[in-house]
Amino acid sequence: MKHAYVFPGQGAQFTGMGKNLYDNNPKAKELFEKANEILGFRISDILFTGTEEDLKQTKVTQPAVFLHSIIAFLCAEPAAKPDMVAGHSLGEFSALVANGTLTFEDALRLVFIRATAMQKACEKQPSTMAAVLGLEDAKVEEICAAVSEETGEIVVAANYNCPGQLVISGTVKGIEIACERMKAAGAKRALVLPVGGAFHSPLMAPAKEELKAAIEQTTFSTPSCPVYQNVVAKAVSEPAAIKQNLIDQLTGAVRWTQSVQAMVADGATRFTEAGPGKVLQGLIGKIQKDAVVSGIS
Structure with a gap:
């Protein structure tokens, strides 16, 4: 009977999140005030109003989704003690704070570098994503x-969300076809989908180099419990492997x-989603x- 904590990615945001x-x-x-200081602007004001x-x-x-997720987790009563963690895309950074691999401050800096680099990659080449419902993974x-x-x-399968729900990513023309x-x-x-670019596709290669440089300069500690990382879909506890999977x-x-x-x-029977919305709770219900x-928000 193991308890897994999971953290959402981009798309779960809403105005007013975290104000309570x-x-x-x-x-x-x-x-939140520490985050405002690190980022150099009042992100809390953008979240709340x-x-x-x-x-x-x-x-x-x-950074907004990361902050809401990890602060909800860190302030949960009684203090959350996960047996395993995972995050959807961006949520992997929240998961790595939850299991002690990254400090709150370092994770926030990396998230901001990642976000800025991805924005630049999106502006470089028009690209998009699309949700495909009701087809087998192999067919997609x-x-x-x-x-x-x-x-x-360029067109690739980018998000395997649950059986019968995949997101594909690539050039605008490729996605249309x-x-x-x-x-x-x-x-x-x-x-x-109304997204700014082709996330989780080869079109994010320019952002990858920037993130890699930042990750290589950041301390990754041995985690208190394994993280199930997106690209390998299995338990990882070795800091060097965690770094590489985060880059990939x-x-x-x-x-x-x-x-x-x-x-x-590996024994998980309970899943708690920490952060805005209930997207992952819905997906987990369809997978298992x-x-x-349950959720903490």
Whole structure:
């Protein structure tokens, strides 16, 4: 009977998130103020009163979701003691603070560097992502490979969210062609998403170099419990391997379905999502029907 803590990624943000924590918990207030100081602008004001547009910018969204998630976790009563952790994309940084691999300050700096580098990569080449519902993983992969080969466009499977729900990533033209073919192959839906770029695809390579340089200068400690990382979908406890997987994640797929299945195989029966929204709780319920799922926000 193991208890897993999981942390959401970009897309879970909403205006007002974290305000309750800030107003009612001195420790939370201190952490938000520390974040404002590290980032050099008052991100807390954007979280609490910013518009949806303000929150949508990658360089704001990523630190905002990270802060809400990890502060909710650190201020949970009684203090949370995970047996294992995982995060969806950006959420992997929250997971690495939760298990003691990274300090709060170092993780926030890395998240901001990652977000800024990804924003630059998005501006460099127009690209996008699309959600594909109701097709087998293998079929989605096959169509992506065929479109890439025939057209020279980039299209890859980027997020394995739960059985029958994949997100693909690539050039705008490549995604448009792939969506048509997914529908023709029987997908219930193939829907282009309102995102700034092709995350978790080779188009993020320029951002990867920048993140790699920052990660290599950061101390990664031995964790208190394993992290199930997106790109390998298995337990990792060795700091050097954690670093490499975090770098590879920028251009590699988020294997969320496989990560949850690996956690269950290793004894997880309870999952708690820390952070905004309930996206991961919903996905875990679809991956493992009898798991006990809850949230801290």
